[in-house]
Amino acid sequence: MAATRHRDRDDTLRAWPVLAVLCGVACAAARADGLRIPEINLEIEGLADLRVVVPSNEMSYLDGGLGKLRWGTSEPHPALGPQVGGMYLRGILGITPELVAVADIRADTQQQNPFDVIDAFVRWRPVSTSPWRWSVKAGAFEVPVSLENTGIGWTSEWTLTPSAINSWIGDELRTIGTEASLEWRGDVDHLQILGSAFAWNQPAGVAMAERGWTFDDHPTALFDRLRLPNIVQQQLTRPGNPVARRFALEFDQINSSPGWYAGVSWERTDLGRLALLRYDNLANPATFDRQFAWRTKFWSLGYSTDIPTPLGDIVLLAQGMIGSTVITPRGTPSTTDFYGFYALVGLERGDWRYALRVDRFGTDEDFPKPTLHEHGVSGTAAVTWAPMKWLHVVGEVLVADYWRNQRTLEGLPPHAVETQVQVAVRLSF
Numbered sequence: 001m002a003a004t005r006h007r008d009r010d011d012t013l014r015a016w017p018v019l020a021v022l023c024g025v026a027c028a029a030a031r032a033d034g035l036r037i038p039e040i041n042l043e044i045e046g047l048a049d050l051r052v053v054v055p056s057n058e059m060s061y062l063d064g065g066l067g068k069l070r071w072g073t074s075e076p077h078p079a080l081g082p083q084v085g086g087m088y089l090r091g092i093l094g095i096t097p098e099l100v101a102v103a104d105i106r107a108d109t110q111q112q113n114p115f116d117v118i119d120a121f122v123r124w125r126p127v128s129t130s131p132w133r134w135s136v137k138a139g140a141f142e143v144p145v146s147l148e149n150t151g152i153g154w155t156s157e158w159t160l161t162p163s164a165i166n167s168w169i170g171d172e173l174r175t176i177g178t179e180a181s182l183e184w185r186g187d188v189d190h191l192q193i194l195g196s197a198f199a200w201n202q203p204a205g206v207a208m209a210e211r212g213w214t215f216d217d218h219p220t221a222l223f224d225r226l227r228l229p230n231i232v233q234q235q236l237t238r239p240g241n242p243v244a245r246r247f248a249l250e251f252d253q254i255n256s257s258p259g260w261y262a263g264v265s266w267e268r269t270d271l272g273r274l275a276l277l278r279y280d281n282l283a284n285p286a287t288f289d290r291q292f293a294w295r296t297k298f299w300s301l302g303y304s305t306d307i308p309t310p311l312g313d314i315v316l317l318a319q320g321m322i323g324s325t326v327i328t329p330r331g332t333p334s335t336t337d338f339y340g341f342y343a344l345v346g347l348e349r350g351d352w353r354y355a356l357r358v359d360r361f362g363t364d365e366d367f368p369k370p371t372l373h374e375h376g377v378s379g380t381a382a383v384t385w386a387p388m389k390w391l392h393v394v395g396e397v398l399v400a401d402y403w404r405n406q407r408t409l410e411g412l413p414p415h416a417v418e419t420q421v422q423v424a425v426r427l428s429f
Contacts, residue, residue: 035429041094047152048427049085051160054078056418061214062110064230064246066407068214068376068400069420070161084108085160085217085424088118088153098126104153106221116221118153119174131185138178140222140251143169143261144194145277145300147317148344152428154219158315158355159382160396160422161217163342165300165321165361170219171226172207172250173279176200177258190267195260202254202283205294205325209336212374212404213361226250231409254293257282272305272316279323286328298323298338312349318342336372338363353384361402376402392426 035044059065060072071083086108093101103120121139128134142149146166148156154170156162162170177198184191207214210232220226225247233246263277277300283293302319319342326335344357362375378400385393398420405414 043092043094045090045092045152046429047086047088047155049087049155049424050427051083051085051422051424052080053083054080054419054421056420058416058418061211061216061229062218062227064227064233066211066229066231066404066410066412067416067418068212068378068402069398069418070214070216070218071420071422072418085426086153088155090152095122099124106153108218110218111221111224113221113223116223118219118221120222133183133185135181135183136178140174140176141179143173143175143196143277143279144179144263145169145275145279145302145319145321147302147304147319155217158317158344158346158353158384159357159380160394160424161215161380161398161420163319163340163344163357164213164215164359164378165319165340165342167214167216168208168340171214171216172201172204172220174201174220174222174251175261176251188269192265192267193263195262198259198261198281200251200253201259201281202257202293203248203250203252203291204281205296205336206248206250206291208296208325208338208363209294209327209334209365209372212363212372212406213338213340213376215359215378215398215400220250222251229406231406248291252289252291254289254291255284255287257284259283272303275302276300285326285333286331288329292327292329294325294327296323296325312347315344315346315348317344317346334365336363336365351386353386355382355384356380372404372406374402374404374406376400376404378402390428392424392428394422394424394426396420396422396424398422 053071055071055073055078056067056069057078058067058072059074060067060070086106089105091103095101101122104118105115106118107115119141121137121141123135123137125135146169148162148166151157175196175198177196179194179196181192181194207226211229228246228248259281261277261279265273265275267273280297283295285293285295287293298321300321304317307314322339324335324337326333340361342357342359344355346355357380359378365372380398382396400418403415407414
């Protein structure tokens with residue numbers, strides 16, 4: 001406990017100079033409305049996210065605890081303190097009118113390297129003069145299932161913290177490979193089909209199995225590691241292997257099988273957009289090379305629509321996911337089934353944006369010792385004030401109420417309620 005308190009104080013002290021530097025850089029660039037270098041057709045966008053946080057009273061998953069929230073401490077009465085949500089830079093290079101290269105880079109204090117890459121890819125999309133359009137991209141990029149995380153660095157326009165579904169997507173999944181898309185654009189209808197072949201994402205599923213769902217606006221960068229719970233390390237440590245599975249290297253290829261996903265979406269101007277996607281990383285769950293390959297597959301279904309009203313535009317987002325992940329150590333399969341659902345209602349009115357979201361989530365493991373089952377609900381309320389294009393002030397309250405019997409292995413009650421309050425100043429250019 002004392003070590004945890006000391007670390008929390010140190011993190012707060014380290015945050016102040018970083019806050020000052022980020023604030024100075026962002027304020028200096030904010031009014032520039034992006035940096036453009038026309039000689040090489042390069043555009044640079046940026047976002048600095050500075051926060052004051054009242055954290056949860058559960059140790060965060062980022063520190064090896066079983067808490068569900070990004071900011072947490074084992075202190076019984078958490079204190080308000082400054083934090084750095086992150087600083088993001090996006091570079092967009094127009095190589096030709098059809099070929100574009102994009103990269104997102106993040107700097108913050110909660111990753112292994114001071115600077116790391118969230119995604120980097122090239123996209124070829126020929127100009128089309130007919131209703132049909134196609135494109136191909138290659139590199140490292142997010143699986144295209146999120147309705148929330150449409151901003152730079154996997155950020156959301158509605159809340160500071162994404163849903164459990166999209167938190168997991170950011171944590172464990174990255175397409176390192178290729179994706180092809182074909183679109184048909186009618187007068188009122190828009191149809192798209194897409195498919196991907198990828199590699200280097202075979203550990204995906206380990207966090208879902210070992211720690212369950214979390215609420216995380218800190219997606220795993222390409223050269224970072226994903227923290228696993230301390231209790232997992234303690235359970236699996238053996239003589240000669242003193243640091244068993246403290247971290248997962250998410251972007252790793254353990255056997256030669258490529259993964260794939262395929263999706264279809266339909267959009268109609270007056271009805272909204274419906275999207276269905278099937279994902280399967282095709283990993284062999286019996287293979288091991290520093291870590292196990294996890295066979296992870298799921299279905300995702302999402303719907304979004306805008307409703308004009310006298311109060312302003314109301315936005316509805318809803319997404320459901322159901323899937324499983326499995327490993328087969330020593331010939332005995334261990335399968336974790338998981339499900340998640342959220343619905344978000346947003347309202348835009350002038351300089352203000354309001355959002356309410358409800359999540360439901362759970363996992364079920366069939367291994368002989370049922371220690372990793374969980375189920376829970378959460379509610380998120382956020383208000384954004386955007387008096388200027390480059391300045392957004394966001395307040396958010398997130399409450400997660402869940403039951404996970406893995407907590408009893410650390411002497412904690414299986415039921416927990418966590419609350420996290422944040423106020424963020426987001427400076428963009």
